[in-house]
Amino acid sequence: MTGQVFLGGACGGTDWRRQIAIPLLERAGVTYFNPQLEIGEWTPAREVVEMEAKSAADVLLYVVAANTRGVATVAEVAHALGTRRRVSLAITDIGPDDRLYGTIPGCAERDDLNRGRVFIRTMAQKAGVPVFREVESAVRHAIQMLQGKESTLTTEDVRAVLSKVGFKDGRFLVEVSDGGFLMEFVCEEPDVATGAVQTYHGRKWHISWEATPSDIVRTAFKAVVTWQEHEARERFTYRGVPVFGPHCDVDALVHLMAGTDDSRA
Secondary structure (H helix, E strand, O other): OOOEEEEEEOOOOOOHHHHHHHHHHHHOOOEEEOOOOOOOOOOHHHHHHHHHHHHHOOEEEEEEOOOOOOHHHHHHHHHHHHOOOOEEEEEOOOOOOOOEOOEOOOHHHHHHHHHHHHHHHHHHHHHOOOEEOOHHHHHHHHHHHHOOOOOOOOHHHHHHHHOOOOOOOOEEEEEEEOOEEEEEEEEEEEOOOOOOEEEEEEEEEEEEOOOOHHHHHHHHHHHHHHHHHHHHHHHOOEOOEOOOOOOOOHHHHHHHHHHOOHHHO
C-alpha cells in the first residue's frame, strides 16, 4: 500500500507512536513520518522538516491526549480542518486527576485546555470528521482512508435522513462515534408511575459510516420498536407486578434465577 501518515500531536515523553501507531502502520504497509525526538533534541530548524512532511503526507493523524497540554496541536488541527486536509483525530479531555508532566493542573488551566479540545471537536463535527477516544481507532481510520475505504457519510447526512422519519412527537439525536455515528431517540411522554410528562432518552444505536439511507431508516425503526417494547414491559403486569420490567438489575436476576436451583450458583 502507498501513502504516508504524519504522526502529529505532542511529543515529549509520550509513547503512543512507538507503542500503538507505528506497529499498526507497519503491519498495514503504510509509511509514516514520526516527528518525535528525544527530549531536548528539537530545534527551530526541525520545524522546516516537519512542515515539509505535513505537506507531503496523505493523512494527518493527530493525538491530543489527557497527559499533554496540546496547545500547539489544537492550532495545527484547526488549520488542517480549515484547509480540508485528510485528518484522523484522537482526543481525550484532561480529567481532574490527570497529570501534565508530573503536575496536576488547576481547575482554571484544565478548563482552558479542555476548551481547545471542545473547539476542535466542534470543527471536526461540522467538517464531518470523526473524533475518536482511542489512539488505535484513529490509526485504523487513517489506514482505511489510505485504502480508499473512508465514508463520505457525514453527521448532516444522517440527520437529513432522520428528519424524514416520524414517530410520535419524538426526535433523533446524532453524534459522531468510533466507526460511524450514534443515534438516540428522544421523546416527551407521561411517566408510568406519576403521569407527569418528562423527556426520555432511548438507548444509543450505532450507524456505520458505510450505512445507506435504508440502513439508517431501518435502524431508526429498530430504535422506536425498542422504545415501544420498553413501555410495554413497564405497563405489562402479572398480579399487579411488572414481571418483565425493563429496569431490573441483571445481577439481581442472576441471584433470583440461581436461587431456584442451587446448582447454578
